[in-house]
Amino acid sequence: MNAPLLEADAQSSPTVREIIVEGNQRIEAGTIRSYLLIQEGDPFELRRIDQSLKSLFATGLFADVSIDHQSDALLVNVVENPLINRIAFEGNKRLEDDFLKSEITLKPRVVFTQSKIQNDVKRILDVYRVNGRFGATVDPKVIQLPQNRADLVFEIDEGPLTSVSSIRFIGNKVFDDDDLRGVIQTREKAWYNFLTSNDTYDSDRIEFDRELLRRFYLSEGYADFRVDAANAEMAADRSAFFITFNVTEGKQYKFSKPNINIGVRDLKVSQLSPFVEFEEGDVYDNRLVAKSVREITNKIGKLGFPFVDVRPKIKRDIVRQEILVTIEVRDGPRVFVERIDIIGNVRTMDSVIRREFKLVEGDAFNSSKMRRSRQRINDLDFFNKVVLKREQGSTPDKTIVKVEVEEKSTGSLNLGLGYSTDSGPLVDVTLRERNLLGKGQSLSLSTTLAAEKSSINLSVTEPFFQNRDIAAGFDIFHVARNLQGTRSYNTANTGFGLRAGYPLSELLRQSWSYRLDHSEIKDVASTASQLIKTQEGDRLLSQVGHILSFDARDSRITPTDGFAARLNNDLAGFGGDVFYLRNVVSAAQFYPLAPGWVLSASGKAGHILGLGEDVEIADRFFLGGNNLRGFASAGVGPRDKSTKDSLGGEWIYHGGIELTMPLGLPDEFGINGRLFTDVGSLFTVSPSSSNVIDSANPRASVGGGIGWVSPFGPINVDLGWAFLKEDLDETEVFRLNFGTRF
Structure with missing residues (x-):
């Protein structure tokens, strides 16, 4: 019944003969008419006029719109929104204008x-809250200008920093609040947190703390x-947060007998069982399960099984409070590497990254080799971040390995001021580029001026000489040292060296070197030992060196696990004035005890044999200082009875055990502590003399220290106490190495 009536109303409505637009300054009348849902020739309908109003407001171009009709004309009156002429910020000190402009949409x-x-x-308020300022206020001011323009000014009161005043835990019985505060990233406000923002409230960080x-x-x-x-509660004055974690600890579980x-x-099971990191009765630790899976996967890959899937199955026995872990080893899908995509390397060439890969296109995919590739790329130390991902290839049996890297600065011009216990106050200038032209080459030019050393x-190194896995390089040097305090003479060395190294296997590497060194022992004190006086003068050293190194550490830069060993052989002669054979062997083992806790044991032993002549003092070993803490530099070993000069020795051994640990400070502080015990000895001088004290008895020390990778450079402080020593040994309780970079 209604349809014919509406049709009659439409037919009886007057027709729009003209649309008149008024008030527009910048926007063309035709543009405004195009937004209308009623046009010339259409009947007047309130519904369509209302929709036209909404359409015009929806454009965001107008502050006000009205539509009227006069006779058979439709009158559209608009007030345009102004254009922004300039955006300014006032009152902001912590956040720069450019940063705030990048955050807003206008x-x-x-x-x-x-x-x-x-x-x-x-x-803007959200940005300030992320930066810990929850009391910030923003008052926008619009300043009208001619031609319907306006300046927009955000008047900001940043307010005080809203810090975390307290962190509490409810429901914890096994671990106290202090223990749990050390686990999470958020920190309570303290004077020593000036280098970190973790004592400000951040909701995203709180979520990570839960994890x-x-x-x-x-x-x-x-x-x-x-x-x-x-829960996070804010103080009434918005100056602090009080954070409370409600937790349910539950019962502690232990491992039942593991199954493979x-x-x-x-x-066979016997091939894999040694790589299970836990035993029956051990407290359950999910990290040990993950490590076991990694180790078993690595072992299977080395045994030549590329298509194997290793997964743990966890079954919880609530009654016995045990967890049964079954490691399932099954044939996996046959997957091959279709291609390797590298992104993020804006400077480093693709070839530099690809040559570190243990996988190439067409290889059977091997997760063990993929992890090793990631470690090798990390060890380049060219990138802040290295992420390797797998993506589905063009067919189900193909995979794409995606490498995402984030470049970091590899070049530096360092001007340093510092202090070294051995060299005294020092100034050094170092120009270094570790990734020259993005090709992975290393160039270093350095000079040091110190009270006792200049x-x-x-140094130049090409890590892939002639596109082969051969690291080749050369060194040119001049070193002058004032050794009057310990040996009653000065030295000067000038020369050059050539070197080349190549891998024999994944973990074994061999290197060869040649060194030509013109040296001089001079300014020998009148009170010096007769053994030193006889060696005053010039000499020419021509030496061939050989190094065989084995490295199975998890990282060359910051090792926490694994073993490394090294054999050095040096043969001097070949047209020079000096003839000797020197052999040195060293090794180190690292054990991860807990996150941040690393126990290491290291040792070194060496011998130098004169070939047809006595070994000169410049070629002997010296012990003390950095290689035997608690003793002064060159403070241990053969010594002249009357002058107390250190003469060096032809046999040496030293080693130690060190525990590196966190000190409960945020990781970004770069501070850790260490406890150590060192032992060693230095002995034998040829020719022997009744005026020389020469004892092979071991010396030993204990101590502790702190290392800080500070904004001013590395700072290392050690306190060591010698508890096994000989009468003329020189001890040193405090040892400091400090440097600044600017």
Whole structure:
């Protein structure tokens, strides 16, 4: 019944003969008409006029719109929103104008509305809250200008830094609040937190803290642990937050007897069981499960089984409070590497990264080789971040390895001021580029001026000489040392060296070198030992060196696990004035005890044999200082009875055990502590003399130290006490090495 009536109304409505636009300054009338849902020739309809109003407002171009009709004309009156002429910020000190401009949506020469302004106000407040300033306020001011333009000024009161005043835990019984505060990233406000922002409130960081708590409890055997709530309350004056974590710890679980279930032909349990990192009765630790899977996967890959899937199955026995871990080893899908994509290397050439890969296109995919490739790329020390991912290839049996890297600065011009216990106050200038032209080449030019040492050295290394895995390089050097305090003479060395090294296997490497060194022992004190006086003068050293090194550490830069050993052989002669054979062997083992805790044991032994002549003092070994803490530099070994000069020795051994640990400070501080015990000895001088004290008895020390990678450079402080020593040994309790970079 209604349809014919509506049709009759439409037919009886007057027709729009003309649309008149008024009030527009910048926007063409035709553009405004195009937004209308009623046009000339259409009947007047209130519904379509209302929709046209909404359409015009929705453009964001107008502050006000009205539509009227006069006779058969439709009158559209608009008030345009002004254009932004300039955006300014006032009162901001902590955040720069450019940073704030990048965060807001409004820009110059853009039409603005009140809703856009309020959205940007909210965004600015959010940015300040992320930076720990929850008391910040923003008041937008619009300054009208001619030609319907306006300046927009955000008046900001940044307010005080809203720090975390307290962190509490409810429901924890096994671990106290201090223990759990050390697990999470968020910190309570303290005077020593001036280098970190972790004592400000950040909701994203709180979520990560929940995950850190979960990981911690899982590593301690509490498989049922959960964080029920993480609440943050703000003080009335918005100056501080009070954070409370509500937790349920649950019961502690232990491992039951581990199982390995193998479904791969020719693979035996006995080959894999040594790589299970836990035993029956051990406290459950999910990290040990993950490590076992990695180690077993690596072993299977080395045994020549590329297509194997290793997965743990976890079964929880709530009654017995045990967790059964079954490691399933099954034939996996046959997958090959279709291609390797590298992104993020804006400077480093693709070839530099690809040559570190243990996989190439067309190889059978091997997760062990992929992890090793990642470690090798990390060890280049060219990147802040290295991420390797797998993506599905063009067919189910192909995979794409994606490498994402983030370049970091590899070049530096360092001007250094510092102090070394051995060299005294020092100034050094070093120009270094570790990734020259993005080709991975290394160039270093350094000079040092110190109270007891001056040197200049040029070093160049090509890690892949002639596109082969041969690291070749040369060195040119001049070193002058004042050794009057310990040996009653000065030295000067000038020369050059050539070197080349290549891998014999994944972990074994061989290097050869040649060194030509003109040296001089001079300014010998009148009170010096007769053994030193006889060696005053010039000499020419022509030496061939050989190094055989084995390195199975998890990282060459910051090792926490693994073993490394090295054999050095030097033969001098070949047209020079000096003839000897020197052999040195060294080794180090690293044990990860807990996150940040590393136990290391190291040792070194050496012997130098004169070939047809006595070994000169410049070629002998010296012990003390950095290689035997608690004793002064050259403070141990053969010594002249009357002059107390250190004469060096032909036999040496030294080693130690060191425990590196965190000190409870945030990781970004770069501070760790260490405890150590060192032992060693230096003996034998030829020819022997009744005026020389020469004892092979061991010397030993204990101590501790702190290392800080500070903004001013590395600082190392050690306190060592010698508890095994000989009468004329020189001890040194305090040892400092300090340098600054600017």
